[in-house]
Amino acid sequence: MEKIKVHIVGDIVLSKKIGKGLKKWREIFNISQIEIARYLNLSPSVISDYEAGRRKNPGVNTIKRYVDSLIELDKRNGGHTIKALQKILNPSSMEPILQIKEYKSPIKIVDFLNAIEGELPINYQNNNINKTQNTQEIDERLKAQIFGHTVVDSVKAILEMNGQDFLNLYGWTTERALIFTNVSTGRSPMVAIRVSSIKPRLVVFQGVSYLDRLAVKLAEIENIPLIITKLSVDELLDRLKNSFD
Amino acid sequence: MEKIKVHIVGDIVLSKKIGKGLKKWREIFNISQIEIARYLNLSPSVISDYEAGRRKNPGVNTIKRYVDSLIELDKRNGGHTIKALQKILNPSSMEPILQIKEYKSPIKIVDFLNAIEGELPINYQNNNINKTQNTQEIDERLKAQIFGHTVVDSVKAILEMNGQDFLNLYGWTTERALIFTNVSTGRSPMVAIRVSSIKPRLVVFQGVSYLDRLAVKLAEIENIPLIITKLSVDELLDRLKNSFD
DNA sequence: TAATTATTTCGACAAACGTCTAAATAAAGT
DNA sequence: ACTTTATTTAGACGTTTGTCGAAATAATTA
Structure with missing residues (x-):
């Protein structure tokens, strides 16, 4: 919110014509001069004077109060203009998460892999794109540890979650497995992570x-590391529920 | 560069104490009051008055000239502070962006659509999923206005950009067209937006x-609204470059 | 077409800004 | 300790801003 305000104010102050800059943002917020005047307890002609550039060097308080009014009035209108920011501040439904768990002690990825009958993708093993991706290095990374997991229905996640929601997948640590169910090709979840x-x-x-x-x-x-499992969703959830305690 | 300036100006104007805000940035740039005074052809006491908050509501030109002097004097001294700020505010390469443009005045989406020979997807028009998506409502939304556009190579964007980079696509307003080139199916870009x-x-x-x-x-x-264009990348960039001025 | 609402234009005026100059104080350098 | 440089403080004054209110014009609605 504050960051957006900095950008709006900076943009207006640096406009070649301050008045036109003010008007541009008022139009973006879809608010009338009369609404702003009422909010600021000014005559409507004052707002028109501002936007017409009657004064060549308005004070910074004028700009601040004008921008404040845009934001507050937008809020009152259940405002779309700052809706994305409001979404960030108010987390929405967590329904796409099927299971989330923090482990009492860290688990090696190789053990996790075994518990869910997971396997590395075939072309992952034989890939020549990244020459460092040899067997030894994969083994090294499978020795790394995780502290929890989150199981997400990938279709629901992509349709219903936004950026802030994505952060909520991580519990108290990012050192965890993120498990997507009903994946199909896997592109969308991986793009989302990207x-x-x-x-x-x-x-x-x-x-x-x-x-x-x-x-x-x-x-x-x-x-x-990317792992594939052929278990059903129910079987997977069951195994995860009863493991790593 | 311009973005840095917007950030600095916005930060100063929104400071609880404008004078302290000015001083903060002068100290970041490691420049003396006397240097600024010389650059602006003012008495040194004038700069001190600014920073001391002698006037409660300074004009925007005062802020602009002060910030201009910081940037220009830093450039003369090798631009070290500017370079550091660029790293902080804009970490990675902007290579995926092919063209970014702010319009001098707002453009109707329908006019934009015509300029790039864009069309609505067939199943978009006949879709029954969202019953409100009838012809009338689509026409209404095509009357909406945009204030700029960003052309992005979608393959490079997905591979090279992260969340913060994505914000950089928007210039100074989100009321813009985001144009993905070399799309193929369109799923990845739309997921990224999601x-x-x-x-x-x-x-x-x-x-x-x-x-x-x-x-x-x-x-x-x-x-x-989602539009498809059959123009080549070069033709598209050319049309956009020479339109909406 | 007429009524209503929104915006623009402009004169007026009290308050505030922008800047100078002079003197004092603080900080840095020798 | 002394000198030099940087910064602060305060009085003064011409210029400009912020705002009101009235009237006119433009846009929207009935």
């Missing part, structure tokens, strides 16, 4: 019909 | 071979 700022330690796909090449490549770029 | 906090006003796909159904559905959920 654009997210926070990365899991391990990604597991359940329900793969055809593993997408870009998904594999993105996993490599992110340096995240 | 998980991003900030949404464009309009999405354009270039280079579509098979339009993905999920991409269309995501556009509807986000309430973002």
